[in-house]
Amino acid sequence: MADRKTETLHPSSAGLHLAPAAEVLSRLLDAQLAAIATIRPILPALMTAADAAATALQSGGKMGYAGAGSSGLMALADCLELWGTFGIATDRTPMLFAGGSAALIKLTGAVEDDPALAVADLAAAQIGAGDVVICVSASGTTPYTMAVAQGAKAKGAQVIGLANAAGSALLDLADFPVLLDTGPELVAGSTRMAAASAQKIAMNMLSVLVGIRLGHVHDGYMVNLVADNAKLVGRAVGIVAAVSGQDGQTATAALHAASGAVKPAILIALGASHAEAQTRLQASGGHLSAALADGVAR
Template sequence: MAERPTEARHPSAEGLHAVPAAEVFSRLLNAQADAVDALRPALPALEKAAEAAARALAGGGRMAYAGAGSSGLMALADCLELAGTFGIPPDRTPMLFAGGASALLHMTGAVEDDPALAETDLARAALGPGDVVICLSASGGTPYTLAVARGAKARGAQVIGIANVAGSALLDMADFPLLLDTGPEVVAGSTRMAAATAQKVALNLMSVLVGIRLGHVHDGYMVNVVADNAKLRDRAARIVAAISGQDIAVARDALEQSEGAVKPAILIARGTAPEHARAALDASGGHLAPALAATTN
């Protein structure tokens, strides 16, 4: 087990079963904080990976996710949030999860060892040139994830590999390798802890930069949000009001005219006719700042 750092003995594990709850929590929390700090040396590689993913989406390609077990869950969590947060259609961000939907209700280890499942999922996703797939594996050697990475590369897609073990097979084959060197787990081998925390934070950083590059974030606001419930409709109105400098009533009226789309509503609230607002956004590639500049009287 000691061959992989994630399986090795953590210094804080000694006597963990016998210490008070507060001490257990303190040791675990310190390990989680260390896991987040492990991202700092990886930031340059993370930037390259995010830029590649943004280029794929901007060019009409897709940004897929792939993983098994805890790593797959981290990938799935990020993938599912993209539509609501950044308005990216789900068909542009396919998810390849070992075992499929049934594995989400009852996770079993066997599916991660089955490359044939990866081939089936790859065929269904039809990845190819212009696409990017983000493959996650704490060990960097999960057979399902490696099979996805190999198959995607063979089909012409680029691979972003995220792993927590240096020199692992996934990092070796990835076009954009990203090592999150989180080391041993306090509960040896339980990579749903430090390794998964680092993966989740890395994906958060990556997807936000992708959103920024696509023009879906402006001054920290999610200006491409899909307002499909009461909470998000209220958020959209507040975003329009804040960026346009108008009151909430004007913002709501602008959203009515834009059929709920935040970016054109901001321009409309500032006095731009709806057809001119959409034309300005088309001319700016969907980026709000140049559209605002072009429509300012």
Template sequence: MAERATEARHPHSAGLHAQPAAMALGQLLDAQIAAISQVRGAFGSIAEAAEAGAAALARGGKMGYAGAGSSGLMALADCLELAGTFGIPPVQTPILFAGGTAALLHMTGGVEDDPALAEADFVAAGFNAGDVVLCLSASGTTPYTLVIADLARKAGVVVAGFANVPDSPLLAVSDIRVCIETGPEVVNGSTRMGAATAQKAALNMLSVLVGIRLGHVHDGYMVNVVADNAKLTGRAARIVSDLSGQGIEAARAALARTGGAVKPAVLIAAGETPEAATATLAASGGHLGPALARLKR
């Protein structure tokens, strides 16, 4: 495994065990910062993957995630946030994680080497041609992820491969290649650190760009948020108030008329009827910007 950059020796690895706590923590943090800085060089491919994912979701298709181990956990974390942050139905964002829910309580390495498991997970996800799957592997060699990528391409699913090693097998079979070259880890081979940190940052940005393209982010607000707890209910009311220019009570009243849906509530608080708000949003493809501009004319 020495030929993999993610398995090479980091210059700060030697003597790590004997360092004072503050020095060890400083070197670990510096390595994380260096790793995450490499994401900037992948902006073009991250944007391409986001545009593909948003297009698939907009037409009712899927943008799935696939991975094993630390990369799988980064994929899972991003995937689980999409419903609450952007109101995207989970059925449209399947997660293929090696070992399934059992592996979340006790992670074992063997599941990432099982092609039959990958095949079963791919079938269960229900992808169709034109869908997108984000496949993550730090080394770019994880068998589970490679099988998913291969099956996806054969099914006409767009594969966006995320790897931390250039010229790796995953990138070679991907339609969109997101290479974040993070190099060796301070704890030799522990890609849950620099490589995973960089992957999570990339996914954070990708999913926000997807939300923007779908019209679920306006002026930095989550306008398609699912308000299912007290915190989010209060946030929804503040969003409606700020974007409509009306008071918080008018915002709450508008939300009550929409069952908590923020976008139409903004328009209702600004003076439209519920029926007109629905029609205006339909005409703008669910984007608040042109809907508000039309209302102000």
């Protein structure tokens, strides 16, 4: 592991154990900010990866996530938000996490070294041709994650590889490699810090771009959200009112008429019938802007 940047000492780590608390925190923050800055140069790679993922979902395929340990947790955090934020069905966004749910209660290192678990998880997720899997590994060599990537490719799926080590096996294997060159950690090897922060932000950006490509974002509004609690119902009413320009009462009635679906509710609030709203959205591929441009009131 000596040749991995994530395992070497950070230049600012000297005397870390003796530094005042304020100095320790300042160094940690600087390291995090430096890690985040590594994302800007790889924006083109993220765009290409997002296009591939959006194409898979538009074609009826899956966008899966895979990882172990800290990297897996970052992938899981992004994966779990896709249903509530963008209304993407959970069976279309499977999460392959080394050790499964038991490892979420107590992270164990051994599971990330077991390729057999990856093979089983890949089969359970039914990944195949037309799908995309986002594989995340700080080192780019984690056996579980590599086995998922290799197995996915063998089944005809495409692999988006996120790693924090240049020239790593995962980046070499991936159809869409994304290098987050975050370098050494202030606590050597603790990739839950800078490396994980960059991973989380990169995946946030990728999945938001996917949501936009699918038509699930209009201006800054999540117009395909699933309102399954009081907060989100209130948010949905606010979105319908803001985009349609109607008052809250009209927005609430439209949302009720659309059974809680925000996109058709916006069109209904502007005078469309429920059937017309559905027809226009189907014709626009689910993109609200095109449905609005086509006119909704008769």
